[in-house]
Amino acid sequence: MSDRRTPVVLVPSLSRELGATVAGALLDRPGTVVVHHDVGQLGQGVVVRSLSGPGPARETTVLELAHGCLSCTLRLDLLPLLRELAGRDGVERVVLHLDPALEPEHLCWAIRHVLLDDGSGTAGQAVRVEAVLAVLDAATWLDDATGSDDLADRGLAATADDERALAQVAVGQVTSADAVLLAGEAADPWEALRLSAVLDRLVPGVPRAGTDTAPEALLAAVGGGARRGRPTSAHDSLLPGQPPLHEDAGVRLVRIAPRRPLHPGRLHDALDVLLEGVVCARGRLWLASRHDTAVWLESAGQGLRIGDAGPWLAALSDPAWDEVDAERRVAAALRWHPLFGDRHTEVVVLTHRRPADEITAAFAAAELTDEELTLGPDGWRDLPDPFGRWHEDPCEASTPADDDSTHATTREEHS
Known part of the structure; x- marks a missing residue:
């Protein structure tokens, strides 16, 4: 039996510009809608959502959230929007151009599991993740993935208390990917070799290409065993995909x-x-x-x-x-x-x-x-244990809202 749910392609990148370029190229396929949530003002309770295609108009919506957090952005707007778009005439595929602060693995989990406030179930009952297409800047990604900067150091943090490491997000975008698109070139041939060696071991078997390859062609190369948003478990194999175990370029x-x-x-x-x-x-x-x-x-x-x-x-x-x-x-x-x-x-x-x-x-x-x-x-059990208690974020998408006043209002602009 065929899956009638609307396919969704996630496009994460540390660069909003590169992500936008690749997501925009996917608009060439008829019936595609590109959605982007700009969370740069989330600390002030504002999210700017843009929606492009099908059709000539680009729709911009300003969301005002009572609770300025990523979880509320997902639960109150993005997930309900996916369900709405799946039922809209003419929409055959949704492309999510993710803000760098939105991590693809968490979003894929939310699509499958978070119940919508209107009682209509989950977004995953109406849409399915077709692929995660990560877009990397070949000149900077390895430095970002091995450095000490936080998202805030690059102006990418969602809120003032967002203390996530840039490396955590950089690596997470790639390990969630079903395909990797490399934009630009590494600084020199040695750095290009090191980047290739890292990706061979980090995501073995995942197709990747440069920007001379059309994004649609790269998506077509995604194999049947791809994750496609499937969550991983702490007890899964730690060496999936049979990565090379020998050393290459020091990696x-x-x-x-x-x-x-x-x-x-x-x-x-x-x-x-x-x-x-x-x-x-x-x-x-x-x-x-x-x-x-x-x-x-x-x-x-x-x-x-x-x-x-x-x-x-x-x-x-x-x-x-x-x-x-x-x-x-x-x-x-x-x-x-x-x-x-x-x-x-x-x-x-x-x-x-x-x-x-x-x-x-x-x-x-x-x-x-x-x-x-x-x-x-x-x-x-009596040995001194410096690790303390596990941290739990009080505003996860899977938890109820802080109180019944959680809501979103919108102001719409069309261009």
């Missing part, structure tokens, strides 16, 4: 898999090795002080996040296993330990300047010693 993937649980204090010190000379890292940690909980690690450039990845399967009751993804159960069975079950540490690091032996040595030093190991799980 390589380093897999870390110590056999013992990690001491929280020494791990905290070891993580400094990921903050210089590394493009990104991601993985699961078996932290001795949190024996029943998988810990998720994610870094990009000089920013790093630690979070709760849920309980290990060994800590669940038998009935709870029925709710667990089959692939995770299989992976757990393959690594099952008679005492510790599926608890393990596995981290994959994409390094471009940091030597691999420095990374592996830092994590090896964080493993429990023989003496510490004899304390057992009850003793491990």
Whole structure:
């Protein structure tokens, strides 16, 4: 049975201009509508939405939000708009030119899961993600993805308290992509080779091309196994797509898999090795002080996040296993330990300047010693843990509004 939902193409880029150019080129296909939300004034509760095609008019709408946040922008306007456009005559495809502050992975999740306020269900019942087409500036992306700037340093932050790292967003746009379009050229052949080596390992198998290739042609190269907005899990494979494991232009993937649980204090010190000379890292940690909980690690450039990845399967009751993804159960069975079950540490690091032996040595030093190991799980819980409680954003799109006064008003202009 064919999927009758309206296809949506997401076009993320750190450059509003490059994103606009590529999204505009996609208007050449009949029935395409391009939507852009400019969140540059979100801190003042204002979002400017533009809508182009089909037809000659470009429609601009100024939204005034009672709560100036990205989540409210999605829930109160973008998601309902997608559902409306899907039912509009003449609209055969929607292209979302994303503001740099709007991360494609979160938006894809919201399309699938966030219930609309009018009770009509989710936007995903009317639209489907056909592809995420990331647009990179070949001259600057690698520096952005490995640097220390925040979005605010580049004037890209959504609000005054938006403290996200530029590298986090740069890497996230690419890892969410089903196709990558490279605009311009790297500074020199060596930097071009390094950029290619990073992308080969970051998104193996994802088609990419320069701007001499039409965006439509690049989208046509997206394969059947593409993510197309499918969310990833902390327990998915950390090496999807069979990336090359050899070193190229100083770039390589380093897999870390110590056999013992990690001491929280020494791990905290070891993580400094990921903050210089590394493009990104991601993985699961078996932290001795949190024996029943998988810990998720994610870094990009000089920013790093630690979070709760849920309980290990060994800590669940038998009935709870029925709710667990089959692939995770299989992976757990393959690594099952008679005492510790599926608890393990596995981290994959994409390094471009940091030597691999420095990374592996830092994590090896964080493993429990023989003496510490004899304390057992009850003793491990008393180890000093510097990681504290997990951070939770109080204004996620999946949560109810702060109060019943949350609303949006609009002023429309046509040009």
